[in-house]
Amino acid sequence: MSIAEALHTTNNFPEFTGRLCPAPCEGACVLGINEDPVSIRIIEWNIVDRGFNEGFVTPILPVVQTGKTVAIIGSGPAGLAAAQQLARAGHEVTVFEKSDRIGGLLRYGIPDFKMEKWVIDRRLEQMKAEGVKFQTSVAVGKDITGEQLRRQFDAVGLTMGAEQARELPIPGRELKGVHLAMEYLTQQNKRTAGISFSDEPITAKGKRVVIIGGGDTGSDCLGTAHRQGCVEAHQFELLPEPPPQRADSTPWPLWPMQLRTSGPSSR
Numbered sequence: 001m002s003i004a005e006a007l008h009t010t011n012n013f014p015e016f017t018g019r020l021c022p023a024p025c026e027g028a029c030v031l032g033i034n035e036d037p038v039s040i041r042i043i044e045w046n047i048v049d050r051g052f053n054e055g056f057v058t059p060i061l062p063v064v065q066t067g068k069t070v071a072i073i074g075s076g077p078a079g080l081a082a083a084q085q086l087a088r089a090g091h092e093v094t095v096f097e098k099s100d101r102i103g104g105l106l107r108y109g110i111p112d113f114k115m116e117k118w119v120i121d122r123r124l125e126q127m128k129a130e131g132v133k134f135q136t137s138v139a140v141g142k143d144i145t146g147e148q149l150r151r152q153f154d155a156v157g158l159t160m161g162a163e164q165a166r167e168l169p170i171p172g173r174e175l176k177g178v179h180l181a182m183e184y185l186t187q188q189n190k191r192t193a194g195i196s197f198s199d200e201p202i203t204a205k206g207k208r209v210v211i212i213g214g215g216d217t218g219s220d221c222l223g224t225a226h227r228q229g230c231v232e233a234h235q236f237e238l239l240p241e242p243p244p245q246r247a248d249s250t251p252w253p254l255w256p257m258q259l260r261t262s263g264p265s266s267r
């Protein structure tokens with residue numbers, strides 16, 4: 001078994017996690033007690049990219065076909081992983097996605113500067129060759145009912161993600177120019193991919209920007225606003241600034257609460 005094959009026994013998409021995962025495994029690495037932990041995330045990222053480049057990542061076809069059919073609703077990483085495993089087990093799998101492209105938040109949430117979309121497309125080629133079928137622009141519950149799916153398929157997987165923004169019901173929320181992150185980030189992902197959209201364009205170009213929230217989504221908005229050419233950006237965070245090293249409240253092997261900075265696709 002090649003190293004790339006071994007890696008894939010526990011992770012369907014190490015090229016996604018290698019680029020995006022906050023790597024709690026590194027926070028729990030034993031070496032991390034008194035030294036820098038093993039850089040598991042980057043090692044996995046390099047193994048999978050080299051595996052693709054050198055032809056080790058190929059379609060894995062099932063040994064037997066079960067004759068069973070499965071519908072997966074939602075094509076984010078959860079739906080894709082479920083679909084791939086089920087197809088490899090010999091089931092006939094169809095993924096239903098209400099959006100026009102496959103990938104969920106990988107496609108339309110996470111900006112290209114964190115993960116370019118060819119990374120998703122490369123994996124989809126493998127999945128199609130493994131027999132997974134994809135139906136885009138089909139909203140289950142609207143374009144096709146759950147009942148119809150239950151009749152057509154032996155099993156149905158629900159992997160629709162959260163899709164719930166956290167509102168901030170304060171005076172001024174209704175003003176022009178105040179947007180939820182996903183309205184903003186989805187548009188920019190489409191713009192980068194050359195996909196048209198009908199909503200009123202939102203851009204930070206030439207604007208002074210305030211970002212409320214200092215987590216990953218806020219950080220993606222910050223990176224996007226800078227790339228769009230904002231004049232200035234201010235980011236507000238409710239919590240106090242974490243310490244530069246692991247906080248006492250999160251001892252090993254917990255995920256360390258500490259101040260982190262990141263750049264584009266930081267290896």
Ligand SMILES: Cc1cc2nc3c(=O)[nH]c(=O)nc-3n(C[C@H](O)[C@H](O)[C@H](O)COP(=O)(O)OP(=O)(O)OC[C@H]3O[C@@H](n4cnc5c(N)ncnc54)[C@H](O)[C@@H]3O)c2cc1C
Pocket residue numbers: 020021022073074075076077078079096097098099103104105106109110114138139140141159160161162163185216217220
């Ligand atoms: C801005 C942003 C940045 C992020 N950055 C990171 C990161 O750097 N690292 C990290 O680990 N995580 C990150 N996350 C979190 C990560 O993207 C999610 O945890 C992950 O995508 C969840 O996967 P999922 O498959 O459950 O759902 P989703 O990715 O949300 O996919 C669900 C899919 O189901 C589809 N769907 C929903 N309802 C229906 C329906 N009725 N019919 C058909 N299709 C339907 C949706 O259109 C969507 O495509 C980020 C999230 C956001 C919003």
